[in-house]
C-alpha cells in the first residue's frame with residue numbers, strides 16, 4: 237500500500253500565498269490498484285492545509301488546497317495513510333515560497349523574457365524561440381551560459397539589449413520598460429553558484445538560503 241503524488245508538487249508562489257493548483261494524492265492498495273475510502277492525514281510545518289484529513293474518493297484520490305507560510309524557502313507537505321497490516325505509508329511533497337526579490341525576478345523573467353528564452357509554450361504565453369534566427373537565446377535557468385557572465389554584463393544586456401555586447405540585436409533592451417532596480421533585482425536573484433556541479437541558477441531567499449530555480453528545491 238502506498239500514497240503517490242498525482243499532481244501539485246514543486247509549485248512556486250509568493251510567501252503566504254495559496255498555491256494555484258491543489259495537491260492531488262492517490263492511495264494505491266497492495267495490488268497496485270487505486271484504493272477508495274483510505275484515510276489520509278496531511279501535515280506540513282508552516283503550511284495551512286484544507287482538509288487536514290480525508291478519505292480517498294472512488295478513484296482513490298483526494299485533493300488538498302495549500303497555503304504557504306510567511307517565510308521564503310522550501311516547504312514539505314506530508315501525507316500519511318495507515319497500512320492495512322499496520323504501520324504508516326508516508327508521502328512527502330515539496331513546495332516553494334518566494335520572497336520579494338525572487339518573486340520580482342521570476343515575474344520579470346516570465347513576463348518579458350520567457351517568450352524568447354523559454355522553449356516551452358504555456359496556455360498564457362506562446363514561445364517565440366522557433367521564430368528567431370541564430371544565435372538563439374538560452375533558457376534563463378542555464379547556468380553554464382549565465383554563470384560566466386559578469387553582473388555588469390548581465391545588467392548591460394538586459395538594459396541595452398544584445399547589440400550592447402556585440403550579441404544578436406534580437407535581444408531587446410529593457411531600459412525603458414524595467415526600472416534599474418528591477419534589472420538589479422533580476423541579476424541578484426539569479427545568483428551564481430560555485431557549489432553546484434550542474435550550475436543551475438539559484439535564488440537566495442530572505443533568510444539567506446538558496447533555492448535552485450531549475451530543480452525548484454532549496455539547497456540543503
Ligand code: HEC
Nearest residue numbers: 348349352371372373374393394398403404406407408410
Ligand atoms: C525578442 C526575443 C528576446 C526577448 C524578449 C529577450 N531576449 Fe534575451 N536574448 C535574445 C537572443 C536572440 C539572445 C542571444 C544573443 C546572442 O547570443 O547573440 C539573447 C541573449 C540574452 C542573454 C545572454 C545569454 C544567452 O541567453 O545567450 C541574456 C542574459 C538575456 N538575453 C537576458 C534577457 C532578459 C533578462 C530578458 C527579459 C527581461 C530577455 N533577455 C528578453 C532574445 C530575447
